[in-house]
Amino acid sequence: MPGFKADFLWGGAVAAHQLEGGWQEGGKGVSVADVMTAGAHGVPREITDGVLPGKNYPNHDAIDFYHRYKDDIKLFAEMGFKCFRTSIAWTRIFPKGDELEPNEAGLQFYDDLFDECLKYNIEPVITLSHFEMPYYLVTEYGGWRNRKLIDFFVRFAKTVFTRYKDKVKYWMTFNEINNQANYHEDFAPFTNSGLKYKEGEDREPVMYQAAHYELVASALAVEAGHAINPDFQIGCMIAMCPVYPLTCNPDDMMMSVSAMHRRYWFTDVHVRGYYPRHLLNYFARKGFRLDITDEDLHILKRGCVDYIGFSYYMSFATKATADNPQLDYDETKSLVKNPYVKASDWGWQIDPVGLRYSLNYFYDLYQLPLFIVENGFGAIDQKESDGSVNDQYRIEYLQSHLREMKKAVVEDGVDLMGYTPWGCIDLVSAGTGEMKKRYGFIYVDKDNEGNGTLERSRKKSFWWYQQTIKSNGENL
Numbered sequence: 476m477p478g479f480k481a482d483f484l485w486g487g488a489v490a491a492h493q494l495e496g497g498w499q500e501g502g503k504g505v506s507v508a509d510v511m512t513a514g515a516h517g518v519p520r521e522i523t524d525g526v527l528p529g530k531n532y533p534n535h536d537a538i539d540f541y542h543r544y545k546d547d548i549k550l551f552a553e554m555g556f557k558c559f560r561t562s563i564a565w566t567r568i569f570p571k572g573d574e575l576e577p578n579e580a581g582l583q584f585y586d587d588l589f590d591e592c593l594k595y596n597i598e599p600v601i602t603l604s605h606f607e608m609p610y611y612l613v614t615e616y617g618g619w620r621n622r623k624l625i626d627f628f629v630r631f632a633k634t635v636f637t638r639y640k641d642k643v644k645y646w647m648t649f650n651e652i653n654n655q656a657n658y659h660e661d662f663a664p665f666t667n668s669g670l671k672y673k674e675g676e677d678r679e680p681v682m683y684q685a686a687h688y689e690l691v692a693s694a695l696a697v698e699a700g701h702a703i704n705p706d707f708q709i710g711c712m713i714a715m716c717p718v719y720p721l722t723c724n725p726d727d728m729m730m731s732v733s734a735m736h737r738r739y740w741f742t743d744v745h746v747r748g749y750y751p752r753h754l755l756n757y758f759a760r761k762g763f764r765l766d767i768t769d770e771d772l773h774i775l776k777r778g779c780v781d782y783i784g785f786s787y788y789m790s791f792a793t794k795a796t797a798d799n800p801q802l803d804y805d806e807t808k809s810l811v812k813n814p815y816v817k818a819s820d821w822g823w824q825i826d827p828v829g830l831r832y833s834l835n836y837f838y839d840l841y842q843l844p845l846f847i848v849e850n851g852f853g854a855i856d857q858k859e860s861d862g863s864v865n866d867q868y869r870i871e872y873l874q875s876h877l878r879e880m881k882k883a884v885v886e887d888g889v890d891l892m893g894y895t896p897w898g899c900i901d902l903v904s905a906g907t908g909e910m911k912k913r914y915g916f917i918y919v920d921k922d923n924e925g926n927g928t929l930e931r932s933r934k935k936s937f938w939w940y941q942q943t944i945k946s947n948g949e950n951l
């Protein structure tokens with residue numbers, strides 16, 4: 476039976492702000508991640524007005540990858556990584572975001588980091604914007620509600636494409652661009668788009684406007700990237716949480732279709748270069764008048780992505796209700812618990828079959844290569860006195876997902892480029908700012924309050940993943 480391609484990209488994924496630390500080193504500016512405090516499950520991270528004294532900002536020091544990346548990459552190489560997904564902190568390159576000239580120290584840091592990867596034949600896979608845009612663009616420009624952000628982002632993209640054109644082949648533009656479909660909470664609009672809502676503001680059209688500017692910026696970046704190096708593979712990055720109907724009641728089924736429309740139209744625009752009709756009709760019904768020009772529509776067509784990168788952690792479920800005849804989806808109200816699956820300690824529903832479903836969903840719709848750029852199990856680990864961590868639960872989560880991924884490739888014929896599980900080394904949680912929500916194959920000695928030696932040690936899953944890569948998934 477055929478398995479994964481010989482050049483399948485096994486690796487791991489992280490984001491700059493969640494592991495680098497060094498928040499003021501090498502001329503780095505303050506990012507949106509630098510003004511978010513630590514929260515917990517059910518306790519949102521506070522978004523402060525700038526960096527305030529006496530608050531705990533876990534991303535400032537994170538796991539100090541900025542100084543320790545050589546040792547960490549050596550451990551990734553020991554696991555056999557073929558690729559390593561990280562992001563470029565925009566604020567290392569353009570500290571405020573609107574400068575005309577880049578910061579050389581920041582550019583040099585990523586040159587050194589990519590050289591270190593290439594030394595071990597590890598292919599860098601790079602996200603341009605992963606929840607870490609310059610905070611100055613929020614305070615001075617209002618974040619992505621402002622069209623000017625397009626030019627700033629495209630300048631950033633062209634700068635790094637040109638600088639790293641012979642070192643990096645695989646890129647993605649905006650991490651989990653569709654998280655902001657959850658616009659009633661403060662987290663996603665701020666991390667995706669630098670949006671801080673005004674009191675009483677109608678949040679939804681602001682979100683659509685920001686997303687539109689991002690999609691235009693992404694298309695311009697794709698076009699520019701292909702001109703800089705025609706071998707570049709530039710993808711989108713979607714948070715895939717498929718929304719199932721709670722029952723086979725036709726009304727529940729239609730509610731799930733509506734929910735999928737609201738969460739995944741972003742992929743349509745990235746891949747096809749135009750807006751789906753259901754969304755244009757929705758804008759008309761809601762009376763949203765967005766700034767979408769004819770020139771924008773041409774740009775979207777010219778900048779279609781080469782592949783679909785996506786994260787997969789969990790599935791959702793929804794149902795129709797009598798008070799919602801138009802099937803409007805509101806992510807804070809419309810989701811229900813799926814009685815067929817269990818959940819993590821943070822309430823994330825564990826659904827390996829949902830990964831096979833997601834791969835089929837994307838491939839049936841778009842026939843583009845797919846890349847699973849995040850998947851993983853956030854859990855509390857217990858480090859034993861000899862330094863070991865027996866994370867059998869993590870192995871089980873990953874193994875069950877990989878088995879479904881393999882069925883999608885072998886039985887369903889999905890074209891899959893690679894698999895990079897999230898947080899291959901323990902890092903700061905994006906959603907909660909905690910350290911104790913761990914994903915890694917490598918344990919990092921640090922707690923929620925920032926105490927610890929930062930020492931690295933190999934968990935049981937380290938050896939399991941090493942074997943998985945070595946056998947190219949034959950052991951699953």
Ligand code: P53
Pocket residue numbers: 490493606650651654714786788849853897903904905906907912
């Ligand atoms: P944490 C929500 C839903 C799915 C993925 O998340 C999400 C989020 C935001 O919390 O984020 C992605 O750290 C994101 C990573 C993040 C990872 O999933 O909240 O791309 O930056 O760390 C895991 O457990």
